[in-house]
Amino acid sequence: AQSVTQLGSHVSVSEGALVLLRCNYSSSVPPYLFWYVQYPNQGLQLLLKYTSAATLVKGINGFEAEFKKSETSFHLTKPSAHMSDAAEYFCAVTEGNQGGKLIFGQGTELSVKP
Amino acid sequence: NAGVTQTPKFRVLKTGQSMTLLCAQDMNHEYMYWYRQDPGMGLRLIHYSVGEGTTAKGEVPDGYNVSRLKKQNFLLGLESAAPSQTSVYFCASSYSTGRFDSPLHFGNGTRLTVT
Numbered sequence: 553a554q555s556v557t558q559l560g561s562h563v564s565v566s567e568g569a570l571v572l573l574r575c576n577y578s579s580s581v582p583p584y585l586f587w588y589v590q591y592p593n594q595g596l597q598l599l600l601k602y603t604s605a606a607t608l609v610k611g612i613n614g615f616e617a618e619f620k621k622s623e624t625s626f627h628l629t630k631p632s633a634h635m636s637d638a639a640e641y642f643c644a645v646t647e648g649n650q651g652g653k654l655i656f657g658q659g660t661e662l663s664v665k666p
Numbered sequence: 667n668a669g670v671t672q673t674p675k676f677r678v679l680k681t682g683q684s685m686t687l688l689c690a691q692d693m694n695h696e697y698m699y700w701y702r703q704d705p706g707m708g709l710r711l712i713h714y715s716v717g718e719g720t721t722a723k724g725e726v727p728d729g730y731n732v733s734r735l736k737k738q739n740f741l742l743g744l745e746s747a748a749p750s751q752t753s754v755y756f757c758a759s760s761y762s763t764g765r766f767d768s769p770l771h772f773g774n775g776t777r778l779t780v781t
Contacts, residue, residue, distance in 0.1 A: 561706065584767040595670070595756055595772030596709075603767040642708060646767070653724060654699070654770060656708040 554579045556645050558657035566665045571615075571630040573660045575643030578624065585626045586644040586654070587617055596642060602626060613637070638664045668692050672757050672773035679747040679780045687742040687776050689757030696762035698740040699724075699770065700732060702753040709756065715740055716762075747780045754778070 559574040577583055584603050588596040600611025607619040613636075617628045626643060643657040670691045679685055689698065697716050701709040701724075711724030713732040721732045729751060731743045740759075744751060754777050758770040 556708075558708075586769065588770075593774070595758075595774050596770070597772070598769040601767065601769060653711060653714065655711070655725075656701075658706055658708040 554583065554645050554653075554655050556643050556655055556657035558641075558643050558660050560660055561658065562661045562663065564663040564665060565633045567635055568632050571628070571633045571637065571662065573628040573641050573643075573662065575617075575626045575628065575657060576624050577626060577643070577645045579645060583645045585617075585619060586646075587611065587615070587626075587628050588642045588644060588656075590640045590642065590659075592639075599628070599641070633662075633664045635664050635666065638662055670757055670759055670771050670773040672755075672776050674776060675774070676777050677779070679744075679778065681748060681780060683747050684743070684745050685747065685778075686744075687755055687757075687778075689740045689742070689759075689773060691738055691740075691757075691759040691771070693759060693761070693771065694737070695759035695771070696737075697760045697768075698734065699758045699760075700730070700740065700742045701756045701758065702726065703756060703775070704753050712742065712755075747778075749780045752778060752780045 555578045557576045586601045587599040590596045600609045602619045610616045640661045646654045699714040700712040715721045715734040718737040733741045754775045757773045760768045
């Protein structure tokens with residue numbers, strides 16, 4: 553069965569520092585992987601997705617993620633954090649043969665210090 | 667351009683009461699989903715639908731029922747609310763690519779408290 557593990561429920565960085573949010577997945581078939589962001593009192597918005605094309609995926613707001621099959625990872629990075637990046641981030645996985653079931657990780661709350 | 671609209675935004679129920687949460691989307695999406703969000707647990711799929719008139723169980727379906735009588739609407743029902751159903755409920759929709767890799771569009775959530 554597919555599953556997602558996000559390492560670290562809270563991550564704190566200084567403004568301008570590198571952002572690294574970790575995600576490991578388990579899937580019996582090649583997965584589709586997603587990162588979503590949630591700002592306070594809002595629904596989730598798509599940051600980026602991996603669907604078996606390029607392994608390095610670029611998303612909105614300067615974020616990118618790299619699919620590493622050997623490590624079953626899909627970590628999210630941003631070279632320089634901005635105050636507006638403070639939010640909760642969710643990694644999610646689906647398998648193409650699972651009829652649309654998207655499974656989310658537990659979430660990582662990102663804080664950005666001035 | 668409304669996207670995904672959830673009603674109500676907030677609700678307080680007593681144990682044993684029933685209620686229906688309504689989700690409406692105006693993007694002509696085939697797929698619709700109901701998730702619940704609890705602290706430290708991410709989002710968990712309750713039920714989903716891949717087309718009008720069809721529904722399927724997700725990870726945590728017990729205590730909930732759904733209906734998709736019209737393509738644009740997906741209703742989530744609680745027949746007899748329990749305190750364990752206190753949560754934030756999100757509806758989402760996506761278009762059909764045949765591969766289930768299309769992104770989800772989320773509503774802004776319904777905060778439900780069961781006392």
